[in-house]
Amino acid sequence: MDATRNPLVLNWTGRAPRILVLGDVMLDRALIGSCERISPEAPVQVVDVRESRRQLGGAGNVVRNCLALGAEASLVSVIGADAAAAEVRALLTDCGAGDQAVFAEADRQTTEKTRVFAAHQQVVRLDTEVRTAITRESEDRLLDCLQAAGPLDAFIISDYAKGVVTERLCRAAIAWARNRGLPVFCDPKGRDFTKYSGASVLTPNRREAADAVGYPLSDAASIERAGRQLRETLKLDHCLITLGEDGMALFSAEGVHRLPSRAREVFDITGAGDTVVAALAVACAAGTDVRRACEIANIAAGLKVAKLGAATVSRDELAAELARGPHGMPPSAKIKTRDEIGRIAAAARADGRKLVFTNGCFDILHRGHTELLQAAAGMGDVLIVGLNADRSVTGLKGPDRPLQSEDDRAHLLAALAAVDYVVLFDEETPLELIAAIAPDVLVKGGDYAPDAIVGADLVRARGGQVRVVPLLAGRSTSAIVRRLT
Template structure:
């Protein structure tokens, strides 16, 4: 699945320190700087998040040719970038924090927006997207007529999630979901900025924009969804202790897109997005992005090979296991959880339907390949699934090259046909015991007796 992110890319800077005294001539805290960091913000942050999830992403944006613009390009290294020229300074947002608490934000190059130069490559990338997220930060890219035509045309065919901005353009009517926060929704709809008014704001905005659905994010209270088919629905959030909510809205919109692209209903997609935003903040937010411990948004479309490479390049351990996983049961889940505990990600190599039939007979599998992938990726211990059509996993293993290959069973690891292959690149082969009384065959026979 090719995900295209369209929007304004900013340079975000974080200055962290401690404040233990006040300025002598004014009641202003003095911050002793300890660290300085910078990263891609706006649409660039969304692209990095989705790449971290293991997805094939393309960032369609506009960049300046100034020094901050060059730094921004460096932060986008490894992301497929299709960029026009922004004839204005690079927007730089600097956040000053003391002991983890925000003190001030300094904006530079954030004056009146200027229409960027659009290229044929930018329009072509939008036209080839399998799913689109628009990350509007009010810098005029989404106001460009050619960009809007391309988004509306492609959005009528593929999922399109639009994350709006108070100074940005209206979403195109073909948007599947628009995701303003409460403040943005209230300002756009002319309502009061309280949760009780969220449903009214959503109704006004959905009618004005002509989009399929609007979800108003409510921070710690969750999100309120309104579409054409249902009454307003409040999806609550679990409590999260986070001093800095930066990036939570981006994580929400990106996760909603992943769920819609995987075929989830709107309520289920918003539920996933609320949970993902909470996980993102509780795991450190943008400060932890790129670390192996940051939760990924797990979907059936996650690229197993990209996830493995990212974990490996950051010094982590890639674990893989394989099998048919027909009629997923408690024994499978226990083995998968134990395998995940051996490293920093777990990739499941899954036999295709045809492969299962050759191995187990014409009556199998009992559950289709698509559903088996969905069930496995729903487990928190599974980071991605890759399907192989051969009778054994050696070809996919040779491409994946895990550090640890795990199989369940009561046989020797060295007896596995793939053992020599895994060891050829320095990998280890381990076996985990079966859990007695849990088997697909026994479960299938029990179901057959019930009829």
């Protein structure tokens, strides 16, 4: 979409914002399965694990979110010298952040969090961690890394109270960043927030803010009192309190700005705070003012909580949601290029969402088409429709077709609620497009034998499914054309 027409779009040009993150990195594991029985050994659920995932958590998840939003991001942290540490380093290298400023303490245990999911619900979480402060030697090494850092646009402190963000280190890091003219974004923990004094933006959630001020944030008046108190006593430029289903409240010199929640459905709040601070920092680093950046962060948080686990929000997803506005996404925002749909598919797959693909000419949209698309949408989380371009339709149907241009056909498909994305293809078959998207479910309408469907072998080779949805009798573009003539 055209960034110049929407002030909320991350619209930097020339280069990506450069973000440095200091904080507690951890290894997040997710065991995903189903639960249909109780153990005969004890009154506990039995989860049949079908999938295992690992990813960066804590400050590492903040880095992942910054990268997903198109920024350059690196991490400054301390871990152990154990097997989990090796996995953390490998994940940092794989995502492009690198581990050059991540140091090991031989006697330290790397934090691990293992979450067990069944039917999209978190059943239990297992934590393996230490919370002792890092050594003074480690503090000095981290400070040396800050001093040696190259050009930056923003600095994030992601404190998970696992011992990396000590009071001495935190105060020195904020002073270093402010002396360099960098905005400092702090995601805090604990009851005493004084070590975050002088930050540009502090982002506590409701409970964290309540712990810090010593009273519950139960209504608008108490929230406003707490926000003003934190901002004034800590000498913050801004304080952003996240309020879950009640949205956010931004406290600045100009007063308070309330933002309603943008979440349409909530599956899992894990990592929502990481998404907020990352989106806020990236938007500000790209030149957006803080109030607008908070609106972007609020939208990003709404996208994140609809995903399972510590998922990230991509720049493409955020741009599409910004285009959606309060009244729904316009059709044009659903129509993607092949490169765009490849990135969207990869991001959805990384977040554990099931991709469904179908294709066709859709020359005159009719009930048979809509029932096919509705059925396909129910087979997964994201429905991508491959649409034959005009040249492809002519090659398949003859010189008198299509009856409607590819642009009109794409917009009509995109206007349907069942359709998430539309992508055009010029080839006679969608084989190359299917290979690029790598769907979990391939759907075709009609009387096809599953093995005769183009791309069936590719999908099955990846462990996916091929489904055939019978079309309604007498409903076809050709039949409509015959009646009209």
